[in-house]
Amino acid sequence: MTTLYLGTRKSALALWQANHVRERLLAHHRDLTITLVPMTTEGDRRLGGPLVDTGGKALFTKELEQGLLERRIDLAVHSMKDVVADLPDGLTIAAILEREDPRDALVAGAGATLGALPEGLRVGTESLRRRAQIQAVRPDLRLVGLRGNVNSRLARFDQGEYGALILAAAGLKRLGFTDRISAYLEPEISLPAAAQGAIGIECRADDEATRACVAALHHPDTAACIEAERIVSGVLAGGCRLPIGVFATLKGSELRIRGVVGEPDGRRLLHAERCGDRKTAASLARAVARDLLDQGADRIIDALRAGLS
Numbered sequence: 001m002t003t004l005y006l007g008t009r010k011s012a013l014a015l016w017q018a019n020h021v022r023e024r025l026l027a028h029h030r031d032l033t034i035t036l037v038p039m040t041t042e043g044d045r046r047l048g049g050p051l052v053d054t055g056g057k058a059l060f061t062k063e064l065e066q067g068l069l070e071r072r073i074d075l076a077v078h079s080m081k082d083v084v085a086d087l088p089d090g091l092t093i094a095a096i097l098e099r100e101d102p103r104d105a106l107v108a109g110a111g112a113t114l115g116a117l118p119e120g121l122r123v124g125t126e127s128l129r130r131r132a133q134i135q136a137v138r139p140d141l142r143l144v145g146l147r148g149n150v151n152s153r154l155a156r157f158d159q160g161e162y163g164a165l166i167l168a169a170a171g172l173k174r175l176g177f178t179d180r181i182s183a184y185l186e187p188e189i190s191l192p193a194a195a196q197g198a199i200g201i202e203c204r205a206d207d208e209a210t211r212a213c214v215a216a217l218h219h220p221d222t223a224a225c226i227e228a229e230r231i232v233s234g235v236l237a238g239g240c241r242l243p244i245g246v247f248a249t250l251k252g253s254e255l256r257i258r259g260v261v262g263e264p265d266g267r268r269l270l271h272a273e274r275c276g277d278r279k280t281a282a283s284l285a286r287a288v289a290r291d292l293l294d295q296g297a298d299r300i301i302d303a304l305r306a307g308l309s
Helices: 012-028 056-060 062-069 128-137 150-158 169-174 208-217 220-237 278-294 297-308
Strands: 002-009 032-039 075-079 091-096 104-107 122-124 142-144 164-168 183-185 199-204 244-251 254-262 269-277
Touching: 002 012, 002 062, 002 208, 012 032, 012 075, 012 150, 012 169, 012 199, 012 208, 032 062, 062 075, 062 091, 062 199, 091 208, 091 220, 104 169, 122 150, 128 142, 128 244, 128 254, 128 269, 150 164, 164 169, 199 208, 220 244, 220 254, 220 278, 220 297, 244 278, 254 278, 254 297, 269 278, 278 297
Parallel strands: 002 032, 002 075, 122 142, 122 164
Antiparallel strands: 075 199, 091 199, 104 164, 104 183, 244 254, 254 269
């Protein structure tokens, strides 16, 4: 019997994802034992300020990746939106699971919609991407920062600190909070973050046995979309959590990639879109990034970085 040590963050959502991967692996490999190794990341410890101030998405993966490199764990489960474009040497994403709902969701009480929210309502979201796109259609709303896990954010909403929240639909669904979703924000209103809703399994590149073990969970269509989105995000801004949305979809063999970069106040949104055969995914993704840069996305990104430095 083979034993694998699976690293995960300690949040409720991360543990759900780790257990989901564990159950899926055990269903495919009955001679396998998987031990969860919960770990606290720097992102979990530094909850006091915006992620763009404190180091970005790498804060949620660094400790897990160190555990892989030091061979304390054999695989790590991540929300792919938290994985930086350039992985540490010696590590690889060995499998990407089929994507859950990639959309953003409004939490504001039964029957509420974004368009019907009261003027000036205090809306909680940590994401500059969501803030830029929501302010573009509802500049009257008060978009304010909100860190913490899904449960703590919902608790603060229930306590009346916020009139509404904007969260990832995937996290709410996975934790059993589908009934808290008032409305879904379609990509035409709020383009998701690159890789939102997708789970990835990271391993050591030279660990062929573990890579073969997790291969059964790999979903090629999801992976094609995620890889394209990550290329766009990587070209534009690497691992920083900036107001960038990227969303790729497949219809047959045709890949559609949409991108947006916006000023946080929503006064200016840049859009780009390319379609083509999935075999040309990388070149399509780079073209989307180039189209956004040609419109001035680099100036928006650089100005935001300068303001945070």
